[in-house]
Amino acid sequence: MLSNPFSVRSSFREMERLRREMNDLFETLDRGPRMSLATTYPAMNVWTNPDGAVVTAELPGVNPDDLEISVQGDTLTLRGARNPEPLNEGEAFHRRERGSGKFQRAFQLPFAVDASKVEASYELGVLSITLPRAESDKPKKIQVTSA
Amino acid sequence: MAESKEIEVQEAEKQELAESGAERTRAQRAFVPRVDIYETNEAIAVIADMPGVDAGSVDITLEQNVLTINGYVNEKRPEGYTLAYAEYRTGDFVRSFTLSNQIDQDRIEAGVKDGVLRLHLPKIKPTSKKIAVSGS
Known part of the structure; x- marks a missing residue:
């Protein structure tokens, strides 16, 4: 049976699909430049x-x-x-930026x-x-x- | 953290000092050096990446409990060449820290090697004082 496109359940499903698509989009945007930058050490x-x-x-x-x-x-x-x-026993980093x-x-x-x-x-x-x-x-x- | 991990991306970029508090009078850019700070029972160690800085061009001050590191960089430009492509900029290094422990100012040790500053800040040992109570 075909589902009613206006039913509550299918609109939730549609929103879920959209959300996933947006996430994928941002992930690729996010990943793209980072990967190309990762090879540029040292400047x-x-x-x-x-x-x-x-x-x-x-x-x-x-x-x-x-x-x-x-x-x-x-x-x-x-x-x-x-x-x-190198750290000895009992020593802890407060900051580690290097x-x-x-x-x-x-x-x-x-x-x-x-x-x-x-x-x-x-x-x-x-x-x-x-x-x-x-x-x-x-x-x-x-x-x-x-x- | 895995030791063979690739050096992180952000490492490639130097953070420029945001103008705040005291303004600078040198016509140079200033960057915030990356640091490692760790604490032992007796001391605090500060290690800062300051490429281009040697023992004669670094200034360390400790006032009240604010530690300030100043590194003056005089860039060595290759003679007879012109800069054609640049990925990084050079300039001085400035950074301040507020120390929570009491530091024995007379025993501070500092050394620079290969553009890395190492500071050894010994803590003052807490001495227990016996207070005599006089009763009359």
């Missing part, structure tokens, strides 16, 4: 000149030995970890990098990676000769 600044780039990132309290930097073509990949603060754990980030540069000349330094919690542009990638100046 990076990129400084350039015609011969290459310097990438800086704030990574306080990271052991430089735990940082792994690799370059392939025009892509810089940074991997690392920060250890959580994140810890593993991170990984790949960054594409607008040019091919000469991987053999990449240098990195870590000072005062700031990582700085110098990425010279590959000679083969640099624009060639073409001499015009007049006959």
